[in-house]
Amino acid sequence: MSISEFAIPFRYKTDRSTPGRWIVSHAIHHWFIFLIAVIGTIGNAALASLPAVQFGVVFSTLTGGSPNLEVIHRSVLIILISQVARGVLQFGRNFGFEVLAQRMERDVRDEFYIALLGKSMTFHSLQSVGDLMARATNDIREVNFLFSPGINMVLGSVNFLFIPLVIGAQINPALLIAPSVFIVAYFAYIVHYLKILQPITSKVRSTFGIMNSRLAEAIDGVETVKAAAQEENEIELFRQNIKAYRDASVEQGDVEARFIPLLMLALTLGFGLLHALFLFEAGTIPLANVISYFSALSLLGFPTNTSIHSYSQISLGIASARRLLAVMNAENNLDQNESGYAKTMRGEVVFKNVSFPYEGHKSALQDISFQVHPGQTVAIVGQTGSGKTTLVRLINRTYDPKQGQVLIDGVDLRAWKLDALRSQISIIEQDIFLFSKSIYDNIAFGKPGATREEVIEAAKSAQAHEFIMDLENGYDTIIGERGTTLSGGQRQRIALARAFLTDPKILILDDSTSAIDSKTEDEIQKAIKIASEGRTTFIITHRLSQIRWSDLIIVMRKGKISEIGTHEELMQTSRAYRNLFIED
């Protein structure tokens, strides 16, 4: 992680080599809570076995001829106190693990988020936001569950596996046989069981996913389904999808039904009892010990029954940790270049034989060359997938070209100081992201210290002031609250205002909005015109009027420049271009 665009150090260092180590390296910082939880766990288990012992004590005095009331009272008191104490310890255990799990969630998410902030723009432009969100919420929650109930249940129940060992050893070492055999067989089986269960549970999940997504599509697209008279086909498709899900669920049920440890428990109880009775017959142990021993053996039922759930919880948690690490450890291929070129930009942009092969993506670029003078407005036109967006992303070094070079003011981008480069270039993306904050805060986002006058001035230049003032709360309107939804054109103008405040030397505008009416169109046109004044501007646009009046027009087709020139030149040379300006 030495190379990163932005670095806030996380509070402590973690080991990101394997999921297990990573989790431990986090958990270790909460050793105190872990200790409390473990004490609770062990204490709880130890006290759980006390009644079994006391039953034996009371039993022997009851059957010993003249019952000793004092012994009985003492045992009852021990049971009473120990079980109430056990309640307290159990609370310590459960709450301890709960706090531990919540702290893990908080810290892991914190570290994950810091790692995301440190990733390059390249990383973020390639990574789907939905996927990152799923990891930051669901996967991190799984890490939480790994501790509570996962480890809590495992540690808690494993303890109970050892109680019969302790009690058996106290009574007679020979009595260790039955529980020892059970424990070995039990763990051996659990490993095997998890191995066969895993692929089946993932099948259940994936079949449900397939069913659910088609179902959602069919309901959302019900108009299309009805218009095409395809209702019955959709129902048939649903039948097939749900059958796959049903079969997978049944398969899971069958595997769970074959949970052999229950059978092993039966044998252990039977043979354990028989063994104890033989020892009693031989006079080696008193009858009371038979009782204690059998009660202790019965405790094996608890871990046997809970094991199904708790172990798979842990393996789910580890799988999630692995997914989180995959993102955190992903390579970061750009560097800050702190000592690089950092002068004020004039805004001259040159592409020299730039190629950018993009594995598995359609938006590759091939041999792109052009020159833009400071202050010019460039329109980039082409169909989706022709490489328009990739091209503009090379300008702020979201990507580096694989061949050729991109120069601003005659300096190769790789020689620029990254911060100086980026702070002088502003990009307005196609999907404009606004925070659920006030409009004011959204505009001021790029320049936190801006005065109110500056913000309003920027909004006026972006032709946004008027519609903002029409909103009930003006600049203090919270976006997204109580149905405050803004149209694409309004969002775009707020984004333009946000960009104005930072006064970039190069503005890149991925303009895909469409005005419903001519008045809005006039305003957008005017805002873009003002935006392009005095700075080099690249506009990816669908608007013929923007294209028509740009200083330079670049027509992209399948990753190459198919036409380049002024409007007048292209009208002469390109039939496809000319076609756009002919009514049919």
Added chain:
Amino acid sequence: MAFYAGLDSETYDRQYSNKALLSRIWSYARVYKKQIIVILIAIFLQGSIGALPPLLISKVLDQGIAGVPDRSVFYLLAGLVIIVEVLGFVFYYINHRLLARVIADVNRDLSTDAFAASMRQDMAFHDHYSSGRILSRITTDTRDFSTFITITMDVANNALQSLITAIILLNTQWRLAVTLFMIVPVVIIIVSFYRSLARRFTRQGMRAMANVNATIKETISGIAIAKNFRQEESIYRDFKQTNDVSYEMNVKRGMILSVVFPTTRALGGIATAVIVYTGSNSVIAGLISAGAWYMFVLSIDRFLQPVMALTSYWTQVQTGLSAAERIFALIDAEHTVIQTGNYIPTQVRGKIDFNKLTFRYNTGKEVLKDFDLHIQEGENVAIVGHTGAGKSSIARLIARFYEFQSGELLIDDRDIRSYNLRALRQHMGLVTQVPFLFEGTVEENIRFSQPEITREEILALAYQIGDGEWLETFGEGLDTLVGERGAQISMGQRQLVALMRVLAQKPSVFILDEATASIDPFTEKQIQTALNLILKQSTSVLIAHRLSTVQSADRIIVLDEGVILEEGNHEQLLKSGGYYADLYNTYFRHQSLEYVEKAGQIFHSKQNKISSSQDKAAA
């Protein structure tokens, strides 16, 4: 989920009487009657034999006290314990396997019925109720109901265990048994108190967590923009604050939830102490044997655990029943579009007549009143007007998505109600404003309404549009995956695929609700080509948003509040300077090439005099 039960009711929800609800549930369960009986027997046997071991052991103990018994008694006892436990496993095995099947099958049956009902429902229904909520009834509620089956079986199992244990204990020594029973009400009170407490905290927590989750999601979506403006630190502060709040809330909730189990545990411990004490006294008094005492002690957990479980099941039973009610309400929701005949046309010419038709949505005000419109076979009609003028209603009435209240709608001079709806719609092609594609390939989507068409035929059609260049831009051509809802391809491309769908279908009637989204000029040209191909072969009703579409129509209808104000072609209407000219100025002016030329003078010259030149552009 259970915590929100009842919070999201819909107007089609209905209250079923308990009897009706149960008999409806039974109608689904009845199919698996045999399996259910076997499961119940298995549960009964599992419960009954489960009560045996303590009884057996107490007998042996009593013999052991009397003196060392015969070896055969030991073998018998150990053998019985093993047999009982093994049988327990066998019954568990049978029960678990069968239950997994019954649950999966009932879940399948219910969700299939619910899905089929929602597919067959009117568009009015789907327009009114959010798809997310319908979806949750089909998946979540059916799953809640399946859980209800498991719970019912568990309840049966637990109740049986308690009951059997209670009977054995009563038979052994009633006074001691009654002492034990007295704990039950205390347990119930405490457990239900915690339950309501936990529910309140959980509900509050869930609401708060929803906010927290939203903020966490937003700060993650916002990373890209923060990097753009070098504002990583400020967005990190927002994130950190929310993350910490989330932690505190979770810990609070965790504390309440952590209290419940230890409390009942301690309660069980106190009960044990009481029984050990009073039991010992009974033994000393000679009321019961020491063996019986031991059996009592062993039975405490066996008796109390199910009682505690039963109190917590009650809410889940309620959840299950209300889930069932919601699913049935969806299945039973009434239709409004009703066909009176079942006429299957072999061919549709495409003549459409609205005669004195009146239409309103549900209880709203009239959208169309005494509406007359006659569209000739093969005619292309564009409908223009402000939002809410009733444009879409006309299209949706022709598609028979809605029922009208009075008047007539004739297709080929025949009442639209007398047609078989599926057959009629096979002759209609519809492209919605946001064209809807299904996950799969481009080819599968084109084939959606015409499953029989061959790949060659599709390709032949594709090459009629700009020499098929649009297909090349897809990367994989017809085999390109479009993603869920078509999200992997651009809006313009989706539009093209939707139009290809109609071209493949060759309908007699074509209904287009045109997209308002922005599309790159090259794709727009191709869309226009595809549109022209369709217009040539069908009667078309176009809800137009693009100037070129309006211009290509044979007749333009200017609609306002359900009334036709003007009709004619583009030039005539523009010249007459009426309503159409106004609409043109509002919606279409900026799409004209004239505007494109003027834009240079208006915006790109040094002076920005917009208002003065606006009217001129229109003229």
